[in-house]
Amino acid sequence: MADQWTRDLYSRHGAMVLRRARTLLGDEEAAWDALQEVFVRALRNQRAFRHESSPTTWLYRITTNYCFNVLRDAGRRQDKLRDMVPAAPAAGPDSPPDVRLAVSEILARLPDDLCEIAVYHHVDHMSHDEIAAVMGVSRRTIGNRLKEFQRRAQAALGRSVQLLA
C-alpha cells in the first residue's frame, strides 16, 4: 500500500518538487537529490499527513525545509573554505538574480520561519492568504511577518531583498 501511495504522490507532484528544488538550490544534481530526499521523508511521515489537506502544500513545506537544511550546511562549509579560497567576484548590477545565494544569505541571518514566508511570497508568488493556509497562521500575521522580514533583511544585508525566481 505504501508503494502505491508513493507512486501516486510521486507521479503527481514530482515535477513540482524538482522545480522548486532547482530554484532554491541552483544546482541540477542537488535538485534531483532533493527530489529523492523529499519523497523519502514524505513516505516515512505519511501518517502525519492529514488526508483532508492538500498534498501539494504539504510537499511545499517539506521541500522548502529540506532545501533550507542543504543551503545551511553548504553555508557552513563555505564559511570553512572562505579563508582558504579567494572569493568569487561580486555580481554586477545587471546580473540575473541568484535565488540560491539570496536565500543562503538570509538563512544565515534570519529565523527559518521568516525565510520560509519570504520564499513563498517572493519565489512562489503566493498570496498572503495562500501562505497563511500553508503555514497555519492568520493572513494578518503573514503581512506583519513579511514587513518584519524586509526590515530585518535590510538591516542585516544593507539592502532590500527580492528573491524573484
Next chain:
Amino acid sequence: MNGDSEKTNSDDSALRHLSDLRFDRLLARELDGTAERDASLAHLAACAACADRYGAFERQATAFADEAARRRLDDGIARRAGAAQRRRWSWFGGFTLAAAAACGVLLLARPRPADGDLHAKGSLALEVWVARHGGGAAESLMPGAAVSPGDALRFRATTRADGNVAIASVDGAGAVTMYVPSAAGKLPAVRRGTTLLDGAIELDGTLGRERLIALLCPAPLESGRVAAALTTALRAAGGDAAALDVDQTGLGCAHSSFWLRKVPVR
C-alpha cells in the same frame, strides 16, 4: 490566490497573477470539481502571462515524467523508505486483458438509475491510471504522460452530479474510439462523487498524441450516438483532435479532456 485576497489585499504584490502553488494544484488535479478551478481557468483564459507560465509548468511535468522514468527514481524512493514490495493493483489484476483492433474492453459498467441535476462544465474530472505492459505497480497519470501499446488503462471519474459517463479516444490517426462503454449500449450511470469505472482497455499500436474526452450526460445516451457526434465534430475540426469542439456536438454533456502521448515500448 483566492477571491478574498483579490478583493481585500491591495498591498499583496502576488495578486496580479496566479501563484505557482495554484498552478501546481491545478496540475495535480487537486482543484478538480471546485469553484477555485473554474476561477483559475477563467484567469488563465484572460491572462497571457499566467497562461504562458502554466504552459511551461505543463511541459516541465511531461519532461519530468520521461526523465524520472529513465532514472527509475520511484523505485529508489520506495526501497529507501522501506516500502512494501511492489505489486500490481488488485483491480487491474482481476481483469484479463485482451486487445481488439483498437482496444479490448473487459467488463462493462453496471448501470444505475440517475437522478438529480447535471451541472454544465466543471462538473466532471477524469483520472487515468495505467498498468504498464512490462509490469510494475499501477500509477496515476499526469496529463501529457507517455504510454505505450499494450499498457492497460482504467478510469476514475469525479462528478458533482449524478449522470451518465462516456469516455472516448481520438488517437494519433484521427480515429474516434469509445473506451467507456466499449460496446454498443447505453452510457453507464454514475452517482455524484468519485466512481472507479468498470472495465480496462489495452492500448493499441497507434502512436502519437491521444485525446481522451470524458462526458457526463444527463440522459443515458447510446454509445453509438456519442461516437457519431464526436466523429462529426472531428471532421468539422479538419481532423484536428485539439480543435474538436465538444460543445458543438449537440450532446448537451459536460466534458473534460485528458491528453496522452503514445510512444513505442521502451
